[in-house]
Amino acid sequence: MDRRGVVVFGGANLDVLARSTTRAVAGTSNPGRVVRTPGGVGRNVAENLARLGTPVRLVAAVGQDDGGARLLEQTRAAGVDVDLVRRVGAATGSYTAVVDSDGELVVAVSDMRATELLGPADVAAAETAVAGAALVVVDGNLTAAAVDAALGLAARHGTAVVLEPVSVPKARVLAPVLDRWPVRTVTPNIAELAALSVPEDDPDPPGLEEQVASLHARGVEQVWVRMGPEGSLLSTPDGLTHHASVDVEVVDATGAGDALLAAYCHALLAGAAPEEAAAYGQAAAALTVAGPHTVRPDLSDALVRSLL
Numbered sequence: 001m002d003r004r005g006v007v008v009f010g011g012a013n014l015d016v017l018a019r020s021t022t023r024a025v026a027g028t029s030n031p032g033r034v035v036r037t038p039g040g041v042g043r044n045v046a047e048n049l050a051r052l053g054t055p056v057r058l059v060a061a062v063g064q065d066d067g068g069a070r071l072l073e074q075t076r077a078a079g080v081d082v083d084l085v086r087r088v089g090a091a092t093g094s095y096t097a098v099v100d101s102d103g104e105l106v107v108a109v110s111d112m113r114a115t116e117l118l119g120p121a122d123v124a125a126a127e128t129a130v131a132g133a134a135l136v137v138v139d140g141n142l143t144a145a146a147v148d149a150a151l152g153l154a155a156r157h158g159t160a161v162v163l164e165p166v167s168v169p170k171a172r173v174l175a176p177v178l179d180r181w182p183v184r185t186v187t188p189n190i191a192e193l194a195a196l197s198v199p200e201d202d203p204d205p206p207g208l209e210e211q212v213a214s215l216h217a218r219g220v221e222q223v224w225v226r227m228g229p230e231g232s233l234l235s236t237p238d239g240l241t242h243h244a245s246v247d248v249e250v251v252d253a254t255g256a257g258d259a260l261l262a263a264y265c266h267a268l269l270a271g272a273a274p275e276e277a278a279a280y281g282q283a284a285a286a287l288t289v290a291g292p293h294t295v296r297p298d299l300s301d302a303l304v305r306s307l308l
């Protein structure tokens with residue numbers, strides 16, 4: 001059977017991005033601009049993929065509230081198949097962030113109780129989709145049980161997996177799954193890389209290259225380390241390469257990592273080599289950083305190529 005497209009298991013949130021127009025001062029009201037935009041790591045990856053032209057199905061959970069209906073509709077309108085998104089008895093996830101005038105995050109609060117209700121039964125409902133997909137992306141915001149089920153399902157069908165660890169605490173919880181199931185690609189930042197590869201109480205932790213090597217030794221083929229404005233490091237069996245970020249005026253960096261990951265997957269599925277795909281990812285991330293939304297509503301393959 002010809003495998004096509006991507007299945008994303010992940011969180012779906014409503015983002016409120018408040019950007020201060022002056023240097024933000026804590027404990028007071030700061031003047032600024034507020035953008036309400038669909039969010040959630042898994043959902044963002046799915047929307048970016050759809051906008052770039054890769055067929056994608058999202059497996060997620062949203063509430064039975066108006067926000068959930070709106071989020072589903074907006075995600076569907078962006079081109080994502082949302083038939084496997086379940087409406088659950090918890091408020092639709094939300095992420096409210098304050099970003100400083102230079103585009104960097106000051107503080108954020110997230111409520112992901114709806115995503116925590118996504119369980120192994122929801123994963124099992126995606127079996128046919130996973131069997132027919134070329135790639136599965138797993139958002140580490142899911143519960144450990146759901147991540148384990150998704151990786152197990154992908155393994156049973158021989159579908160390659162990209163795992164996004166999302167945070168240091170999640171990476172610590174998820175680290176053991178790398179020894180249980182095949183994971184082709186992980187996309188940590190530097191702190192998450194350590195959380196995946198070094199015991200928390202190690203008094204003399206190994207350096208970055210040894211950390212990356214230890215993930216390869218556990219069967220991970222591609223380790224892609226996100227480094228914010230410093231770009232990224234991609235390690236494959238062919239070696240380790242640094243990819244500089246594209247120089248743009250930062251508006252809001254929220255969602256940059258999700259664009260990076262989605263664009264990388266899109267390019268790989270279109271036949272690019274990992275190094276080429278990483279460069280394509282940097283361009284898509286730069287476009288996200290240069291705009292106010294979590295996912296650029298005008299994102300397209302042609303727009304990304306215009307930056308290469």
Ligand SMILES: Nc1ncnc2c1ncn2[C@@H]1O[C@H](COP(=O)(O)OP(=O)(O)O)[C@@H](O)[C@H]1O
Nearest residue numbers: 226227228229231232245253256257282285289
């Ligand atoms: N301030 C910035 N300037 C230019 N590019 C950036 C900036 N912040 C992030 N990026 C781009 O977005 C990518 C992902 O950003 P990063 O901050 O590492 O991930 P996340 O958004 O998941 O925290 C980087 O590799 C880089 O290409």
Ligand SMILES: O=c1[nH]cc([C@@H]2O[C@H](COP(=O)(O)O)[C@@H](O)[C@H]2O)c(=O)[nH]1
Nearest residue numbers: 011013039040041095110254255257258
């Ligand atoms: O605990 C969480 N915080 C934030 C997010 C989501 O992460 C995205 C921002 O991603 P990044 O960290 O790549 O900027 C936002 O859309 C937000 O909804 C999430 O899923 N879970």
